[in-house]
Amino acid sequence: MNDISQAIPFLGKRNPKAALFALVVIALVSPVVAAMFGNTWVRILNFAMLYILLSIGLNLVVGFAGLLDLGYIAFYAVGAYTWAFLASPHFGLHLPFWIVLPLGAGFAALAGIALGFPTLRLRGDYLAIVTLGFGEIVRIFMNNLTHPVNITNGPQGIDQIDGMSLFGLDLNRGLQITEGFQVKSLFLYYYVFLAFVVLAVILVKRIQVSRIGRAWAAIRDDELAAKAIGINTRNLKLLAFAMGATFGGVSGGLFGAFQGFVSPESFTLMESIAILTMIVFGGMGNLAGVIVGALALSFLPEVLRYIALPVQMAIFGKVFLDPEVLRMLLLSLAMILMMLLKPAGLVPAQSRYSKADLLGDKEIAQ
Amino acid sequence: MQTLLQQIINGLVVGSVYAVVALGYTMVYGILGLINFAHGDVLMVGALVAYTAITFFQAAIPGLSPIVYFALGLMVAMPACMVIGYTIERTAYRRLRNAPRLAPLITAIGVSFLLQTLAMIIWGRNYHSFPQLIQTAPIEVVTGVFMTPVQMTTVGLSAAMMVGLVLLVTRTNMGRAMRATAENHRVASLMGVDTNGIIALTFIIGSALAAVAGVMIASNYGVAHYSMGFMPGLKAFTAAVLGGIGNLAGAMVGGIVLGLVEAIGAGYIETWSGGWLNSSYQDIFAFIILGIVLIFRPTGLLGERVADRA
Amino acid sequence: MITLLEARAVSKRFGGLKALTEVSLTINKGEVYGLIGPNGAGKTTFFNVLTGAYTPEEGEFVFNGSELPLGKPDRIVNRGIARTFQNIRLFREMTALENVMAGHHIRTKTGLLGVLLQTRHTREEEKLTTERAYELLKYVGIEKHARTLSRNLSYGDQRRLEIARALATEPRLLALDEPAAGMNATETVQLRNLIETIRGDGTTVLLIEHDVKLVMGLCDRVAVLDFGKKIAEDVPAEVQRNPAVIEAYLGGAHHAA
Numbered sequence: 001m002n003d004i005s006q007a008i009p010f011l012g013k014r015n016p017k018a019a020l021f022a023l024v025v026i027a028l029v030s031p032v033v034a035a036m037f038g039n040t041w042v043r044i045l046n047f048a049m050l051y052i053l054l055s056i057g058l059n060l061v062v063g064f065a066g067l068l069d070l071g072y073i074a075f076y077a078v079g080a081y082t083w084a085f086l087a088s089p090h091f092g093l094h095l096p097f098w099i100v101l102p103l104g105a106g107f108a109a110l111a112g113i114a115l116g117f118p119t120l121r122l123r124g125d126y127l128a129i130v131t132l133g134f135g136e137i138v139r140i141f142m143n144n145l146t147h148p149v150n151i152t153n154g155p156q157g158i159d160q161i162d163g164m165s166l167f168g169l170d171l172n173r174g175l176q177i178t179e180g181f182q183v184k185s186l187f188l189y190y191y192v193f194l195a196f197v198v199l200a201v202i203l204v205k206r207i208q209v210s211r212i213g214r215a216w217a218a219i220r221d222d223e224l225a226a227k228a229i230g231i232n233t234r235n236l237k238l239l240a241f242a243m244g245a246t247f248g249g250v251s252g253g254l255f256g257a258f259q260g261f262v263s264p265e266s267f268t269l270m271e272s273i274a275i276l277t278m279i280v281f282g283g284m285g286n287l288a289g290v291i292v293g294a295l296a297l298s299f300l301p302e303v304l305r306y307i308a309l310p311v312q313m314a315i316f317g318k319v320f321l322d323p324e325v326l327r328m329l330l331l332s333l334a335m336i337l338m339m340l341l342k343p344a345g346l347v348p349a350q351s352r353y354s355k356a357d358l359l360g361d362k363e364i365a366q
Numbered sequence: 367m368q369t370l371l372q373q374i375i376n377g378l379v380v381g382s383v384y385a386v387v388a389l390g391y392t393m394v395y396g397i398l399g400l401i402n403f404a405h406g407d408v409l410m411v412g413a414l415v416a417y418t419a420i421t422f423f424q425a426a427i428p429g430l431s432p433i434v435y436f437a438l439g440l441m442v443a444m445p446a447c448m449v450i451g452y453t454i455e456r457t458a459y460r461r462l463r464n465a466p467r468l469a470p471l472i473t474a475i476g477v478s479f480l481l482q483t484l485a486m487i488i489w490g491r492n493y494h495s496f497p498q499l500i501q502t503a504p505i506e507v508v509t510g511v512f513m514t515p516v517q518m519t520t521v522g523l524s525a526a527m528m529v530g531l532v533l534l535v536t537r538t539n540m541g542r543a544m545r546a547t548a549e550n551h552r553v554a555s556l557m558g559v560d561t562n563g564i565i566a567l568t569f570i571i572g573s574a575l576a577a578v579a580g581v582m583i584a585s586n587y588g589v590a591h592y593s594m595g596f597m598p599g600l601k602a603f604t605a606a607v608l609g610g611i612g613n614l615a616g617a618m619v620g621g622i623v624l625g626l627v628e629a630i631g632a633g634y635i636e637t638w639s640g641g642w643l644n645s646s647y648q649d650i651f652a653f654i655i656l657g658i659v660l661i662f663r664p665t666g667l668l669g670e671r672v673a674d675r676a
Numbered sequence: 677m678i679t680l681l682e683a684r685a686v687s688k689r690f691g692g693l694k695a696l697t698e699v700s701l702t703i704n705k706g707e708v709y710g711l712i713g714p715n716g717a718g719k720t721t722f723f724n725v726l727t728g729a730y731t732p733e734e735g736e737f738v739f740n741g742s743e744l745p746l747g748k749p750d751r752i753v754n755r756g757i758a759r760t761f762q763n764i765r766l767f768r769e770m771t772a773l774e775n776v777m778a779g780h781h782i783r784t785k786t787g788l789l790g791v792l793l794q795t796r797h798t799r800e801e802e803k804l805t806t807e808r809a810y811e812l813l814k815y816v817g818i819e820k821h822a823r824t825l826s827r828n829l830s831y832g833d834q835r836r837l838e839i840a841r842a843l844a845t846e847p848r849l850l851a852l853d854e855p856a857a858g859m860n861a862t863e864t865v866q867l868r869n870l871i872e873t874i875r876g877d878g879t880t881v882l883l884i885e886h887d888v889k890l891v892m893g894l895c896d897r898v899a900v901l902d903f904g905k906k907i908a909e910d911v912p913a914e915v916q917r918n919p920a921v922i923e924a925y926l927g928g929a930h931h932a933a
Contacts, residue, residue, distance in 0.1 A: 066468065068472070122660060124468065124471070125400075125401045128401065128471055129607075130653075133600060136600070137653050140646070140647060144643075148641055214774060215781050217767060218781075221767035221769050222766070222767060224765060225767065226778075227728075228761070229781060229841060230781060231750060273475060273479060285769070328479060329487075331479065332476050332480035333480065336476035339462065352774075353774045358803045
């Protein structure tokens with residue numbers, strides 16, 4: 001958590017404790033603040049949390065191991081559809097989340113391995129194009145697997161998906177604390193998602209500062225040299241791929257439960273690109289950057305929607321750029337301009353793959 | 367037998383378009399080692415510019431022969447795409463030539479989406495019906511096997527473009543400079559080749575080819591819209607890999623083979639899969655082929671270049 | 677003399693070009709063994725075949741009593757052969773310390789689960805890796821740059837770091853590909869001392885070098901390659917007198933002029 005709080009401007013480096021405290025407070029009260037502007041913003045916040053999870057997962061693959069995956073959203077789809085199949089009236093199954101979520105993650109991981117296996121011997125660009133194709137294949141299947149047995153229900157998607165239930169608490173119902181005070185479902189989901197994000201950050205941090213994280217960074221920086229120090233590059237790339245896919249699968253499950261509805265429309269190439277842009281925007285490879293990027297690019301299009309539309313109406317009397325176009329414009333420009341002008345990203349913090357304090361007094365003061 | 371023959375003809379038509387687009391990918395890859403993700407979208411721009419130009423000329427100078435409108439459309443679309451191709455190379459890719467591996471790739475994806483977005487802003491989200499200037503009434507070539515004039519034009523034009531390109535690369539000084547640059551930038555520039563100019567030229571030529579391909583696709587299907595470049599782009603890339611990326615002959619062979627596999631596959635997939643799959647799965651053939659090629663023969667059918675360059 | 681590495685009739689072709697023709701040589705435990713030859717003689721190819729970057733068409737290597745797997749870099753490193761590169765290849769986004777820690781990868785065992793749960797074993801191993809890496813930086817004399825990104829190190833320090841990283845894999849045989857290339861006189865002397873120290877500590881060294889003076893002063897035995905064939909293998913003094921070697925070098929010089 002520390003290097004994330006340290007990314008907070010001004011406060012972060014000078015007073016790490018205060019920064020960490022500020023971070024926790026912000027994380028806890030932000031849905032309350034968002035709710036003041038209307039429930040829509042809490043929903044947007046919840047989706048932002050899912051995007052953070054996805055970005056953290058994709059960052060494992062792209063930022064750490066240096067493998068460009070352009071079909072990442074397919075793993076999200078696998079997770080979401082797993083939930084939809086196993087916890088909705090579609091097949092009449094209503095399994096609990098602690099079965100469905102790991103299953104979704106597992107299927108996604110398997111898909112990741114199956115996809116990575118043939119391509120990981122090759123140059124990175126091939127991987128990019130194969131993953132791109134994979135994303136499209138998954139979408140084609142989602143759209144068409146309706147006969148002779150209706151599996152995916154085609155473009156209409158699957159609805160009435162069960163919500164999440166934790167320890168007997170149905171997140172869709174909200175939590176009645178006293179007679180007059182209820183924590184709304186939207187808020188509950190936010191805190192659950194937040195917990196997942198925190199867990200993800202802790203786990204990814206641990207991987208980063210480990211022999212696995214270093215091996216990934218080595219492969220990313222120079223694959224030949226990585227082989228020359230005995231790193232089994234194929235297995236480690238597969239591991240990165242599978243781990244990233246697992247994150248996608250988990251996020252997909254959460255998405256299915258929260259949204260209550262899945263359809264192929266949520267898993268377009270545009271979404272894969274959006275997540276990639278979030279990483280690039282914030283700063284590939286460093287966690288704080290990735291989180292900032294995901295937050296910024298989740299909220300910016302929404303803010304634009306509320307500003308740009310009225311402005312256009314006022315000036316031209318008609319809307320030239322609808323919100324979806326604005327979002328695409330923003331994302332594509334962000335991607336190009338960041339690469340050209342600030343390739344290290346908005347938060348160009350250095351990623352570390354070792355712990356300073358492990359040397360103790362061995363290191364001479366410099 | 368007639369069905370098969372018909373599918374072969376359909377495959378040749380589609381395949382020849384893939385081949386033309388694949389040439390653009392393979393030329394850029396051969397010279398820069400970069401997958402130009404935006405290439406498919408240049409094709410889309412070509413189709414939409416031609417659409418606008420044809421509509422304009424039909425209104426401004428009515429009464430000309432349809433072929434003239436068609437030619438005018440091409441004559442506007444090609445330079446437009448050449449300018450776009452040059453601009454992309456100049457503003458985005460050139461700065462990143464020595465950047466870390468992922469940077470140009472990611473930029474290329476950004477450019478691709480930017481082109482789509484701009485097209486969406488200019489031409490809207492809707493499908494535009496592309497003027498059918500060349501006859502679409504099928505002609506019976508062999509008993510029970512049909513081919514439309516627009517299909518014939520497609521094959522003819524594609525063949526002409528391919529022959530032209532091959533002559534340019536193998537018979538002219540410019541072509542020699544291109545091959546030299548592809549071999550080794552530094553040495554080529556020491557030998558007096560303006561490598562920057564040659565790279566720009568590669569993009570310009572590739573984009574002109576893409577413009578023609580875009581117009582052909584729009585003429586065949588009768589529609590043009592902002593995302594029409596994505597699938598042909600992806601498939602043409604597959605064709606380039608199939609033939610051996612970086613290799614001109616390979617791109618052409620790959621394009622034709624892919625077109626044939628796709629058409630024949632689409633014709634029979636329902637029978638083969640016992641009704642589970644149908645022709646809406648046509649698009650998966652390209653990816654399956656891509657996967658198989660990468661596993662078993664990553665250098666492609668005609669390729670000698672090692673795909674696994676460190 | 678105990679044999680550490682024996683190359684038996686190793687051949688490697690690139691298309692029609694024979695880069696190595698039935699090269700056989702023997703490296704003894706504890707010596708510094710030099711491999712020299714004019715440009716294009718096949719030195720680096722031999723290196724790449726030995727370390728698994730290329731697979732030879734014919735021949736085999738016997739290392740420390742058993743055959744080496746061909747073309748499997750990671751397993752070869754595991755058996756105890758580490759290498760450096762002619763054109764330095766470090767992990768540019770990692771610090772000097774982390775580069776060496778990465779080199780320790782193959783000698784550590786922690787799996788994904790251990791990392792995720794941060795078990796005691798994981799933490800101990802991580803601490804050990806960190807300390808060992810620091811010791812190695814000290815060993816090659818660049819410990820004060822432990823926290824510097826490797827790409828920001830000076831040229832000479834990058835060379836040393838690459839050697840430290842190779843040593844982190846705990847090799848029996850350290851293979852150095854032109855380590856003195858691009859170094860000035862002072863740096864070359866320091867490098868020489870470092871190699872002496874490494875030998876003194878019991879690691880066998882295989883050295884490819886252009887700098888004939890360095891090779892002759894440092895190596896216990898030397899092999900000479902020319903056009904992919906071994907034309908001599910002996911102590912430096914004998915090799916220098918060998919007419920075939922003189923011919924190869926003078927011939928090479930003649931062509932170059």
